[in-house]
Amino acid sequence: MKDKSEKKDRILEASISLIRNQGYENTSVSQIVKEAGVAQGTFYLYFNSKNSLVPAIASQIFNEQLTLIKERYSATPHNLNNLLNTLIEVTYEVTSKYKDLINFLYSGFAYDNSFETWDNIYRPYYVWLESCLKALSNDMLLSIEMDYAYLSNFVVGLVEHSAESVYLSNSSKEDIRRSKQQLLKFLFHTLSPK
Amino acid sequence: MKDKSEKKDRILEASISLIRNQGYENTSVSQIVKEAGVAQGTFYLYFNSKNSLVPAIASQIFNEQLTLIKERYSATPHNLNNLLNTLIEVTYEVTSKYKDLINFLYSGFAYDNSFETWDNIYRPYYVWLESCLKALSNDMLLSIEMDYAYLSNFVVGLVEHSAESVYLSNSSKEDIRRSKQQLLKFLFHTLSPK
């Protein structure tokens, strides 16, 4: 029971590792199963096709990010500044770690163009962030009036876009620091009470 | 001289058209030669391999951009503001036109990882810009002290990065206008005399 679908994880790990180094198209299922130490057919026990790796990888990375955000935020006093800061810091960290994959995942729709697939991956993030923002709104008045669903979506989108822009262009540490600072300033200014 | 290697151009054109619509991996040499109206073997008279299309495409797009810049700049009074403005306007235009290819060309090193190849493509731009900047420095003092080679490299890099960031993220017209304005302001501020 412990290592249930331990092989799926090994396949996913091997896939991420190989795709980061060689790109998706240059990575074959044969290479992946060899790296993962499983049989060719085992791959198709856990994935419908090579393309179905794409949302799986996105999901894995995204869950890692969401888990980190929740952990870090829970260790700080709950206020808007800490929430935004955590969002930004973790998103930048994860984007940096997986920057070789971002370009690839960015075009994920080319490989699995089902809205449902991608919605299932992103929804938990939006839901959680929405509830966080609502909790804060009870304590302090936001300076803008918005549907919290759209609001959380917007915040996530902006932070991710900014992180990607920074890391995909080989920015310096200073660029990164600056980017974070500007982003925080912008978001805080938008969301903080008068 | 006129239609010397006219077929090479047809192949290149067809390649760009097909790769923009289908992506590089989904485009076969067979499709390209059919679209270009030449024989299968003719492709290899002009290109060593399918991968050698990548720098060729990059070169084509880049030359288009450089030619435009030179034309436009030559039609205006030569000063820093006009130079930067031309650089920004043309780079944004070309990036917008070929935005489907930018992601792909961005990872060009995966297909032809010879520094020389890519240096040959970009060098004429740097050389020309360097001479332009030097010409302007004779007339007016720049506010910073720099090796002009690095300086031109930096300017080109910044303008291209900014253009890519804007167009790869489906920005609005206002975002684009703003981006250009900020970029010009930044560069002008950096480069203009006190």
Place this chain on the structure above:
Amino acid sequence: MKDKSEKKDRILEASISLIRNQGYENTSVSQIVKEAGVAQGTFYLYFNSKNSLVPAIASQIFNEQLTLIKERYSATPHNLNNLLNTLIEVTYEVTSKYKDLINFLYSGFAYDNSFETWDNIYRPYYVWLESCLKALSNDMLLSIEMDYAYLSNFVVGLVEHSAESVYLSNSSKEDIRRSKQQLLKFLFHTLSPK
């Protein structure tokens, strides 16, 4: 004793159903066990291989046919006309029911080419028919002189061939009626006393 190898029957049923709809080659053991509601390995508790389904299916259908013939004939006065009529009616019925499988079973030797296998399936039929004919010959003289083994074999072959010809060619009801009538006439004419 009741549900002894009830699972074997479920597997056989599922196999027949799937093969009728999709053909043998397009039907996988995975599909069969899923349809039967048993585990993958359970299949191999009851069948040595996928190919060993073929004689099993043939046997199942053939037994159904023989059982029906015996039942019907036992409910009528025993004479040549009733025997032939029962043979023809039941054979046509069963052939019609399983017409999608006839072509497939017809080439059964391609899947299990042991004479013994197929002889075991058909022998009971021949044996029974032979004894029936013999019983009738005691009461009335046949118009031809033959080894009863060959005679029964011939009758079975003719009836089955005729039924197959009719149903594999999408015949009309009238064609079928006519076919039966001609067949009965022919056989009766051949076998009946002067």
Place this chain on the structure above:
Amino acid sequence: MKDKSEKKDRILEASISLIRNQGYENTSVSQIVKEAGVAQGTFYLYFNSKNSLVPAIASQIFNEQLTLIKERYSATPHNLNNLLNTLIEVTYEVTSKYKDLINFLYSGFAYDNSFETWDNIYRPYYVWLESCLKALSNDMLLSIEMDYAYLSNFVVGLVEHSAESVYLSNSSKEDIRRSKQQLLKFLFHTLSPK
């Protein structure tokens, strides 16, 4: 120019030979190209897929049959008896030669279910036969009044069905002789003038 698509013929020949001995599903493209002495990819130069062999084989056999019929009939006085006799003799010959394939081709629609494909294969036969029958009708009155298109279709269908029935059931020479005799009798009786 002489051996244009000589390789296609070699592939077709090898396919027919292998499929006759092993069946379609047990014959791989690898085996076919090895037998034909060409490369794996060459197969797909001449056939879109393994399945597209099916109508190609049917066409080959059918053309062989039609060519034979035309040759033989042209060497005899043109009358109804000779036409029917030629039809029957050649159809029985070709069916006998390819009896291992008949069952397979019979279900050709399972592999290429485009009506057009199969219509293109059979139409020339119907057209030719129709014209033959019309020519004869000018000289002698047929005993039945029918659309000649349907009439030729009916004659072809009956002769082929009868030949298949005979050869697919391992009939004796006597059975075959008898089958032909009955068939000719039936057709001649139907078509001959009063």
Place this chain on the structure above:
DNA sequence: CATGAATGAGACTTCATTCAT
């Protein structure tokens, strides 16, 4: 008896590249 995860050989097919004409 029963399970179902795991196997790995082998199927069909694509496609970059070569070479005789």
Place this chain on the structure above:
DNA sequence: GATGAATGAAGTCTCATTCAT
């Protein structure tokens, strides 16, 4: 220079069968 038939390696995916539990 130009052609396009031919190549064959390599790709993705399927599936009958096994075996530890």
